[in-house]
Amino acid sequence: MNSENSISLSKTTKSILNQNGIKLNKNLGQNYLIDKNKRDQIINFGNINENDVILEIGTGIGTLTIELAKKAKKVIAIEQDKNICDILAKRLKEEKIDNVELLNEDALNIEFPKFNKIISNLPYQISSPITFKFLEYDFDLAILMYQKEFADRMNGEVGTKNYSRLSAMLHFKCDVKKLTDVSSESFIPKPKIDSTVVKLTPKKNKISLEDFKIYSKFTKALFQHRNKKIRNALIDSRHIITNLDKKEMKKCMNEIEDEKLNNYLKKRVVVVTPEEILFLSKDLNSILNG
Structure with a gap:
């Protein structure tokens, strides 16, 4: 994370948080990506076109949201923290971005509007329940960032320590592909563990x-x-x-x-x-x- 662009994203993020008196809470999974190269890589993994409707969970101040909106038909952005949501709404207005449906909601407790792709840096503490919820919907692909240990369990092989309810549930629903690791240095506040970006591709008609x-x-x-x-x-x-x-x-x-x-x-x-x-x-x- 040495490029000027990455430093710029880091400075921009810290500046916005400071200006609004926001202190991020690691216990709520508020770890914000400040590495522009990784941010752009995640977006590119989504292979976004102008017909895509993207679901994003845990938008934060819009590090992904704003760039997703520039490429997609629409972004459904869900952020539970009211103060953070207000900051993002202000940024979207300043950027003159009008194709984002911003919802100040708990993603676990609402019915998602229609979408065809999911791209999110997920709040770590809801990784498991939100992933199981995704499986209830039809979508083309999901590009999701998880804590590395969680991502390892998604592809856990039978008989190993990583074999779990998660890997067993995903087996009939999605192909899981690891795309890239993301260093803990790429976030503020810095988490204790590195992250991994994975791609979920739903399996069709595998099980009734x-x-x-x-x-x-x-x-x-x-x-x-x-x-x-x-x-x-x-x-x-x-x-x-x-x-x-x-x-x-x-x-x-x-x-x-x-x-x-x-x-x-x-x-x-x-x-x-x-x-x-x-x-x-x-x-x-x-x-x-x-």
Whole structure:
């Protein structure tokens, strides 16, 4: 981050914050990108054209927003902090940018307007829930920045420490591609960990909505106890997948005669593939909730 342009973005960002008496809160995920080269790289990854409607979560003072608006048909910009939102509204007016729909909302609690691409430096503390929310929508691609450790879990391989509910959920919904790492030096305030930019490309017709809904519940139940055997993990998290009490659920499990299903129930969660979880979830759902 040695170029004059990067220094300029850093100075501009600090100046705007100082002028408005804003002190960023790391605990709220307010880590602002001040590296112009990385900012431009992220935007270029989006391959934006004049027909694109971009969704941006956690806009901050508009480091991405303003440049996105210059390339896209429209930007839907969501920022929860009222003071920051007001600063961005003022900047957009000064720049004479009129194709940004600025929403002062909690992104986790609203229905998103129609969009076809997502480009965001996400607030770190909502990385998991906002990613799961994205999966409920249809879109062409998403260019998203996460903490590096989180990004590593998105592509976690079965049986490894990075294999998680996140990687299992993404398996049927998106291809995940790591694009570039971003040093902690590229932000203010400086976070404790580097970041990674990833590209999500939705998979088409990989799994039905109904099957995915069931799969999602079972995946959530299983990965609350990732090192336990599947049978025990599901019993311990039964409230997520069934209304049966513990005694009733054990009785159902003990009466299963399918040898393949019984063999899966003896495995540890962390070594079972997404395809196997899908098989389990569909069969067990009919048994437990038939």
